[in-house]
Amino acid sequence: MTDMLVPLASAALISHFVLRMPLPGDQVLERRRVHALGLATLLLMVLSGVSGYLLHHYLLLPSTLVSLRLFVWLAMTALLIQPLLRALSRWAPRLPFDGLWPLLLGNAGVLGVVLSGVRDDQGLVDMTLLSLGTGLGFWLALGLFSDLCQRVAGNDIPQPFKGLPLELIGAGLMSVAFLGFNAMIKP
Template sequence: MTDLLLTLFSAALINNLVLHWPLGVDPLLTTDGRRRVHALGLATTCLMLVVGTLGYLLDHWLLALAQLTALRLLVWLPLSVLLIAPLLRGLARWRPTWPFDGLWPLLLGNAGVLGVTLLNGEDDQGLGHAVALSLGAGLGFWLVLGLFEDLRQRTFTHAIALPFRGLPIQLISAGLMAVAFLGLRGLVKT
């Protein structure tokens, strides 16, 4: 149980997919609006959880048994693409006031979803670890997305030199957030 909690904590904060592994940075820079950020965060967390878990199960119960592990990417990529539309419809029914429309391209282009599945396939520490890693990666993505949106709103209200306005200050801010999250690396000793 402790290993699963450490995996969840590590995936969310220490080995964050957006900051530690630069996966899924595009939605970070293109999404604006607090409600839309939380809708994207929830959708990405659910998609990472479902695709990471199903990808692990397909890998161990189908591909490994048939000795077709070389076809992992050809199975995982269509799995993630095919699950986006039903997931967004289900979330829109569950939270009808949240703006889930128009998130399909952001979820499709998010390399973090495929990255979680690849990390689950490499680590092979069991289904519980795969679920914890997928959930932690999704929650970490949502956390960074929320923090970055708050930082973006603060930069709009403060005086910033003209050459740094817009994308340059966003990239500098993302780098500083990555350094801040690296400070958590020595927190957990294994």
């Protein structure tokens, strides 16, 4: 059981793709929109991780086309986004999923999960747990960053720190806080 919980917790708290990779950002501070993006990214990471693993092991490896894996995974991810958003907007009509397509397509964390999972090659269950943990970690970091921006918005901040400088400082502090989880779990 701990063999399954360690990759899940590690992906969500330690190997944090959100704060390590260049992910697209915009001013999505509305709570419902943040949760819509978090949920969509979580499901896209799980679908892409599992599909990418299966494509890699049952299509690319047997046909010796491993060098084309990034192109195949990018196309696969792009093809998964629109049906996923349509299904999510039917499943959760209260969340605003419109306009999330470019954010999901440009999310380097989605491809990072597939690359990391295939590189380690631990199996389909571990790839699923890695994808799930990374998606949950993305959602957690996105929610925390949104809360941070909302708390700071009403405060009296010196002019040179308003906007992007304060957001970068907040992202850096969040990154350091998540690095504190490194000592908790040793694989």
